[in-house]
Amino acid sequence: MRRSERIVRLTRTLMNHPGEPLSLTDMADQLDAAKSSLSEDLAIIRDVMDEDGEGTLRTQMGASGGVLFEVDVAWTKAQEFLERAIVRLRQGDRILPGGYLYMSDVLAEPDVLRMVGKMFAKIFASVAPDIVLTVETKGIPLTVMTAQYLHRPFVIARRDHRVTEGSSVSVNYVSGSDRRIQTMSLSKRSIKQGARVLIIDDFMKAGGTVKAMTALLNEFDADVVGTGVFMETTEPEGKKLVSNYVSLLTLAEVDEARQCITIAPGNYLRETT
């Protein structure tokens, strides 16, 4: 096999398996190549990914040697992405009765989801979560993509108890978006004791929903190792129920009368400087 062909296959394998440790021996067997050639190929890929800010390739040589590809997002690309998202999300016709912001279309675009998944995976890889948790419904796509790039499973807390999930644990909570008491439940089978859990959601106001997920995790003796939200609100300032989280965007104001929406980047850009 020519080097160029091997590089196509290696790049493909790494990109299909971000966050997953791969065996060098298996790769050498599959490609019918010597480990020394493989190392040279991987060095080329590593340098390119590094230079482009698209990922980090960690290789461990030796008998049980492995290679791990972690996605990266260059800071300037993250900034450009957030600026473009802000331009789109502050269009006046997105204001719904009650001052809500319609953003389901933006969060359903493949490029947006891929970028958000990569950004969360980049910032939370270091806390090594075992599993990613969200609550239905709108946080699910972001969670799926984040879990893909971290190579971790996810679990979805339900707002009603479903027979197809088996025995569950439930908590009641009040969320700012709905302004009413709700129930959130999680299948007993879904999270192991002592699991390190990353919480992802689309929107956070005071943080009642995230706090409820944390309470639910306490019932499983599981630990929250990180929280990421696509958009937080500036209000209630200094009164968040959650102290430590990463937000991609901050919604400052939705003025229904003037059809004016004010959005700024969240704390993600500061956290990744």
Added chain:
Amino acid sequence: MRRSERIVRLTRTLMNHPGEPLSLTDMADQLDAAKSSLSEDLAIIRDVMDEDGEGTLRTQMGASGGVLFEVDVAWTKAQEFLERAIVRLRQGDRILPGGYLYMSDVLAEPDVLRMVGKMFAKIFASVAPDIVLTVETKGIPLTVMTAQYLHRPFVIARRDHRVTEGSSVSVNYVSGSDRRIQTMSLSKRSIKQGARVLIIDDFMKAGGTVKAMTALLNEFDADVVGTGVFMETTEPEGKKLVSNYVSLLTLAEVDEARQCITIAPGNYLRETT
């Protein structure tokens, strides 16, 4: 830039953008390469993807030339994947009270989701959907991944009307899994008139839920161009409410007393032979 470096970048770009037509001129500019060199590189990538059954690369030369990477799944890999899934899903401890099958853990694994997304994208690329539709909750991850590989947006029908979605259209229906009348609603903003829609869901018994999605789409003057489900049931045989669909797996029996689950491949393998 060396050829090997260019090939890493090209492979990465194509894999990051499956289903998306990319401009050759843009690529040549970004890589600071002549189009002729690019064509040679793309030919190498095309041949490798082809040989491995991992994707099809369509290139159109000329001034407005473009390149499109469509994911493929080799038939034997699909078969192996389904066989492995069957082994896992027929474990007796997956039977829940009422004869339901617990499969949320399997459908939350990154490798499973990626493969399912690719299989649906492969089989439905030819019907050129504009958008992918599902109903909350468990079909969402499959839908997100399918939409990624097709490079299309998706839309989620809700089981309750949410204020954050704006005006919606609703239908009532009876689903076999829940055995009660339910409501399904879709935001008016979410689907354009005349859209070609691919329906994806996790589980189909008689097909009441899929039929309800079709009814909902009629209200938008949109067309169903395909339906894909992860698992269908053999019962009710010959009495499905949906006539044309692709299933990855078929659930034949859940015997609570004997803790015995019977699962076979669905019609996907026949459809792709």
